[in-house]
Amino acid sequence: MKIKVINPNTTWEMTKGIEHAAKSAARQGTEILAVSPEMGPVSIESYYDEYLAIPGVLEEIRKGDREGVDAYVIACYGDPGLHAARELTHAPVIGIAEASMYMASMLAARFSIVTVLPRIKTMLEELVAGYGMGHRVISIRTTPLSVLDFEKDPAKGMEVLAQEGRRAVEEDHAEAILLGCAGMAEFADRLEQELQVPVFDGVVAAVKFAEAVVDLGKTTSKLKTYKYPEKKKFIGAMSPFADINS
Incomplete structure (x- = not known):
């Protein structure tokens, strides 16, 4: 299986440490793809940082569905964008907190x-x-x-x-x-x-839960709360987010 571990900040040195932790926990045969978004703060230590990190997280979720990712881990203890991410994909999304x-x-x-x-x-x-x-x-x-x-x-x-x-x-x-x-x-x-x-x-806990959920063949419920967002027009810098993979 392929698990995408998203460090919501843009500090790649930290992402490498997160990648090491995830790979040390993953069993043989689990592929870990550790990434940072292309946009966002270098660290997350406030509501301001957290909210501005979320668009980058959501973009990585969108990319991941095109990459054949089986599950996602949001690797920041505030679990930024967790619920919105679950709306964008059938795959399980697990926050580390x-x-x-x-x-x-x-x-x-x-x-x-x-x-x-x-x-x-x-x-x-x-x-x-x-x-x-x-x-x-x-x-x-x-x-x-x-x-x-x-x-x-x-x-x-x-x-x-x-x-x-x-x-x-x-x-x-x-x-x-x-x-x-x-x-x-x-x-x-x-x-x-x-x-x-x-x-x-x-990070370790989330990777193990992700493996278990994928093994069980479970996916994110699309009945109501986490169904795909309604398609609508977005303006300005948010316009790419109108393209929802549903």
Whole structure:
């Protein structure tokens, strides 16, 4: 099967790290196609960034259906454009935040998210509530580092993740840790050894769920909510999005 892993930001160095995590999780015979959009922000750390990343994500979904992709992973912890992407394709579309929460809920009663800058916290609180996980996520711990800081200084990144992860376990009584950024994949195994609780990278979780759903022969329901958008005219820079593959 072919899984397209979309890093919604345009930093290719981060996409390469995401690709490595996805390939390390995929079984033999699964092809991983890791991409960044041709347009969008270099990192996603605000509502503004997230909303402007979505057109690039949707364009990659459109391309993927022409490329014979069997499933998609949106590799940003805000799951930007997830519902719109599901409207564009029959193939399963899995967000890494949703995947990590679902997987963690099978192995731990309560868990914490450790993420990037403090301004992200409200965005993640809303995301958690939307997934019905407010009773399972007992804390969202932020760090002083931006998304790209983890790329530039992995040693510092590991240090702050371990610090906040330990606080989540000891002070919040978290029984598992979710890494709240696709760029944190490389730290998951070391953190799990250090903290002695399950640590979930969303890219890995999403790839495994994608494989399972494709194996089961399931596709996105087109009955109502995720049916293809109605065809209509789009103006200006949005005009290419009027071409819907339905």
